[in-house]
Amino acid sequence: MNPRFFCPEGLCPDSEMPLPAAVAHHAERVLRLAVGDEVVLFDGGGGECAAILLALGKQPVARLGPRLAVECESPLAITLVQALASGDKMDWIVQKAVELGAVAVQPVAAERSVLKLSGDRAAKRVAHWQQIAVSACEQSGRNRVPAVGDIVTLSRYLAQPVEGTRLILAPGAAGALARKAPPSGPLSILIGPEGGWSPAELALAEHAGCEPLALGPRVFRTETAGLAALAALQTLWGDFSGEA
Numbered sequence: 001m002n003p004r005f006f007c008p009e010g011l012c013p014d015s016e017m018p019l020p021a022a023v024a025h026h027a028e029r030v031l032r033l034a035v036g037d038e039v040v041l042f043d044g045g046g047g048e049c050a051a052i053l054l055a056l057g058k059q060p061v062a063r064l065g066p067r068l069a070v071e072c073e074s075p076l077a078i079t080l081v082q083a084l085a086s087g088d089k090m091d092w093i094v095q096k097a098v099e100l101g102a103v104a105v106q107p108v109a110a111e112r113s114v115l116k117l118s119g120d121r122a123a124k125r126v127a128h129w130q131q132i133a134v135s136a137c138e139q140s141g142r143n144r145v146p147a148v149g150d151i152v153t154l155s156r157y158l159a160q161p162v163e164g165t166r167l168i169l170a171p172g173a174a175g176a177l178a179r180k181a182p183p184s185g186p187l188s189i190l191i192g193p194e195g196g197w198s199p200a201e202l203a204l205a206e207h208a209g210c211e212p213l214a215l216g217p218r219v220f221r222t223e224t225a226g227l228a229a230l231a232a233l234q235t236l237w238g239d240f241s242g243e244a
Contacts (some may be wrong), residue, residue, distance in 0.1 A: 024060035076238035112195030
């Protein structure tokens with residue numbers, strides 16, 4: 001597969017187009033591409049363009065072909081609602097969630113979250129996670145970049161109107177994924193932090209209409225739980241099911 005690059009300013013199909021500085025730098029300095037190499041460009045609006053590098057350096061230019069109606073999105077619109085996790089776990093979670101087809105990632109601050117972020121630190125971390133989502137799209141072949149939301153408290157998230165079904169992962173819950181009816185619309189899955197959801201948070205979530213769910217008899221780490229849930233959901237009702 002030819003290298004893929006996200007061009008958020010938009011594409012100019014069937015023409016020559018200056019490349020964004022960040023794209024040109026990555027192509028030339030990181031991937032060591034050269035003039036004449038073939039790449040794929042996408043702008044997040046669906047589809048993509050095959051392109052040939054015409055010039056690099058200070059004035060990078062590519063010649064674009066027609067916009068191709070290439071899509072690889074899942075028929076199941078899943079939002080991963082992830083409680084803040086410490087260290088580089090959030091980086092890993094965002095990257096793999098995008099590869100597994102999540103349409104959005106919503107970070108939430110939970111009572112037992114070890115990572116505490118606010119103000120400029122929070123904004124910078126969200127921007128960092130958004131760039132990880134872009135890179136994951138480039139790597140995995142996706143043409144639509146999932147949004148990483150601003151960090152909110154769990155109570156604020158639950159107070160927002162949300163379309164579709166919301167599931168909350170809770171070890172020991174009576175609900176089993178295989179016994180649930182296929183969703184008729186978007187689906188959100190809530191994942192707790194390292195210490196798990198507090199009893200008060202679980203009660204608040206259930207009061208807000210979230211359905212408790214357990215994934216088998218074992219207790220997963222927070223960086224495993226959401227990815228396991230995404231894979232299971234895609235297998236049952238999404239693009240792993242073979243019915244897409």
